[in-house]
Amino acid sequence: MQSLGPLRPRSTVLVKRPWLTKPFNWRALSSIPPSDYSNQSRGGLPRFFSETLPSSKGGVIRVQGDEFWHMTKVLRLKTDDRVELFNGKGGLVEGFIQNIDRSSIDFVALEDPKLVLPQTPQWHIFAAFGSLKGGRADWLVEKCTELGASSVTPLLTQRSSTISDNRVERLQRVILAAAKQCQRLHEMKLNHPMKIDNLIPLVAKSKQSFIAIAEGTPLVSALTSTTKESSGLIIVGPEGDFTEKEVDLITEAGATAVGLGPHRLRVETATIAILATLTLWSGSQQISNC
Incomplete structure (x- = not known):
């Protein structure tokens, strides 16, 4: 599917230049298939985020900020x-930490960097959670991170509002903390808010899309007659549900309408229920047991 323009957190890493004698060569990294990484993901060493990694064994970078x-x-x-x-x-x-001063540490690589191959499945979440109060939006993106969602996009509908910039920054911090906690190495992208009209082309191009509505076919029943895929779109509406017109637009573009039982669920509950079910259904063995 096409790029949705992920929002990037502010950089907090400075690179120590003297050792950079040649451009960073990602092809030189040793690649680890996901199956071989499963045991490493529960390693005992503290893990921290850095946009820049040393290019080789013995390389040094400086880490600051959070x-x-x-x-x-x-x-x-x-x-x-x-x-x-x-x-x-x-x-x-x-x-290892070579030096600590008042505002930074110097990190020295004990090995060449490894490149772990992407894990599956790759589900992209479109959820109308802009109006969620308290920590409910935090909880939604935290659990999406832990369950391996590839991206989360705030969905703008007739009954849901947009998200302020300061709230986006907070959600970025939540995602990073969750990724560190569950030992996830591939970032979950938090995309710019999207309107229904811009979602329709993505649904049309996707091999598999599911939209949660109150009157939809039970999710498990729908999956029994659906071709198994390891990627797709999950679309969840606001507290007051989608309008009839919005549902028609999305389903006519190719999304399958699914339900989650007789009870009315919150946005975050429905999102996580569908994501967890589809992750297991798609046959992935790469879910981190955080």
């Missing part, structure tokens, strides 16, 4: 302590 604070003020790590860095794109490297 990750520095987490390392030194929360976990109280010291010099020579071993940690891991990941970049959200499958890159992972083990190393």
Whole structure:
């Protein structure tokens, strides 16, 4: 499916330049298939995010900001302590803390970075959660991260509002924290809010799309007559449900209308119920047991 323009968190990493004698060569990284990574994902070393990784064994980078604070003020790590860095794109490297100053640490790689291949399934979430109060939106994106969703897009409907910029920044922090907690190496993208009209072409191009509505066929029943896929779209409306026109537009584009039982569910509950069911149904063995 086409790129939806992920929102990126602010960079908090500075690179120490002297050791960068040649461009970073991702092809030189050793690749680990997902099946071989399953045991590593439960490793005991503390893991932290860094947009930049050392290019080879012995490389040094400087880590600042929130990750520095987490390392030194929360976990109280010291010099020579071993940690891991990941970049959200499958890159992972083990190393140690060489030096700590007032605002940063120097990380030294003990090995060449590894590149872990993407894990399946790849479900993309479109949920109208802009009006959720309290920590309910946080909970939604946290659990989507843990369950392996590829992306989450706030869906703008007639009965749901947009999301403020400061709230987007908070959700980015929630996603990063969840990725670290569940040992996920590939980032879950938080996309810009999208209107129904812009969603329709994506549904039409997708091999499989599911829209949750009150009158839909029970999800499990719908899956028995559906070709098994490892990727697709999950579409969930606002608290007041989609309008009839919105449902017609989405289903006419090719989405399958599904229901989740007799009870009215909250946006976040419906989203996670469908994602968990489809993840298991698609046969993936790569769900992290966080």
